Amino acid sequence: MNRTTPSTHPSSDKGHSVVAAPVTAHPLAELIAHEIRERGGWMGFERFMELALYAPGLGYYSGGRRVLGQRPQDGSDFVTAPELTPLFGEVLARQVLQALDATGTDEVWEFGAGTGALAEQLLGELGDRIQRYVIVDLSGSLRDRQHQRLLKAHPSLVHKVIWADSLPEAMSGVIVGNEVLDAMPVHLLSWDGARWQERGVALAPQGDTPHPTFAWADRPAPEGVRPPTEHPDSAYPPGTVTETHGQAEAFVATLAQRMVRGAAFFLDYGFPEAEYHLPQRHGGTLMCHHAHTADADPLAMVGDKDITAHVNFTGIALAGQEAGWEVLGYCSQGRFLTNCGLGEALARTGQASNAADIQSRVALQMLVAEHEMGELFKVIGFVKGPWFEAIGFAHGDRTHTL
Structure with missing residues (x-):
């Protein structure tokens, strides 16, 4: 499965809503519980999500889990587009190449490179057109997988790959981020019918359990x-929960400020x-992933499952614009991939008889089908420097909806 599985969200009550998570023995739970006590018994959800995903050595992405893979049997929790089919990167490379040429740059920056599948695909397609391929990834275990994969796939190109721990003051090139914004911590707000509350996390009554459990707790x-x-406000039914995306918007703004010339x-x-x-999306969009199943309880199995939220692309567009980028376009993933040459890629596999080609064709169709990832997933593009008509937004651009 991919990270598109629908979920529900726990409803909120006025004041403290206690929805205790199952007992967990993960040491991260002890760390979070200690910080909650230090903070006086309450922690904002943004900080909770940050620790659950990225606490050094313990978080979901920083603790050495496999995370990405095709099946639960391999110990993974979800799969993303580049792992489904190499045709994804082949098609995306056409847009990246056009952007490199239009901006006169020769570097690619990939954020959240996962297993290295997309890097492998883009390097294979772009080859000598790029001088450096910079990967920024917080997960040490994923970095190791990326290096081994690229060393095997492109031994003559791997010298171009650099793993960066921080951003330079000035950067140029083309930035690519596939499923990176959704994993950035969010604030939660809940509506009790009279006013907005900030939703956070408290310790649930421990009872006979030896490990801390957590509960939702709201405060004004x-x-x-x-x-x-x-x-x-009157349009929202009591119990509404929604997210705000301060960290993702700040991340995009920082990239825009530091980019001298390029596209993203x-x-x-x-x-x-x-x-x-x-108003009908009153449950919010938080979703968790473990063993290729989805649920909506981020307080359970802390550190052992992914936590994500859908992206507010209007906020992302405004953050980029205010920091110096221009919006190139915004459309569905299905339309974007079609514009970038999906039809040609499908035609090449249309008569395929071997299992790998047939699987790639089926996977690519899943990436563009409206009832799969093609409509729920969106693509937004930015530029700093010469404006160009990006091929990915040639038809079906929805920038006017932002």
Whole structure:
């Protein structure tokens, strides 16, 4: 499965809503419990999600888990587009190549490179057109997998690959981020029918269990804090939960500020703001992944499963623009891949008889089908420097909806 499985979200109650998670023996739970006590018994969800995913040596992405793979049997939790089929990177490379040529740059920066599958595909397609391929990934275990994979796939090109721990003050080239924004910690807001509350995490009564368990706990949000939307508060039913994306927007703004010349493309699941905050989406968009199954309880199995939230692409667009980028376009992933030459890739595999080619064709169709990843996933592009008509947005551009 991929990270598109629908989920529900725990409803909220006025004041403290205690929804205790199952007992966990993960040492990360002890670390979080200690910090909650240090903070006076309450922790904002953004900090909880940050620790659950990225606490050094213990978090989901920083603790050495396999994370990415095709099946639960291999110990993985989910699969992303580049692992489904190499045709994904082949098609995306056409957009990257056009952007390199249009901006006169020769570097690719990939954020959250996963297993290295997309890096392998882009390096294979772009070859000598790029001088450096820079990977920024917080997971040490994934870095090791990336290096081994690229060393095996492209021994003559791997010298171009650099793993960066931080961003330089100035950068140029083409940025690629596939399913990276959704994994950035979010704030939670809940509506009790009278005012917005900030949703956080407290310790649940421990009882006879030897390890800490967690519970949802709401407290009044600061004056004026509410979802960034024109929907009136009265449109939300009591119990509504939604997210705000301060870290993702700050990340995009930082990249925009430091980019001297180049372009950026982010592929992820999400909506424009007007759709993100529709009253009927009252449960929020938080989703967790473990062993290729999805659930909506981030307080359970802390450190042993992924936590994500759908992206508010309007917020991402505004953050990029305010920091100096221009929006190249915004459309569905299905339309973007089609614009970049999906039809040609499918035609080459149309008469395929071997299992690998047939599997790639089926996977690619899943990436573009409206009832699969093709519509839920979106692509947004930015540029700093010469404007160009990006091929990925040639048809079906929805920038006007942002």
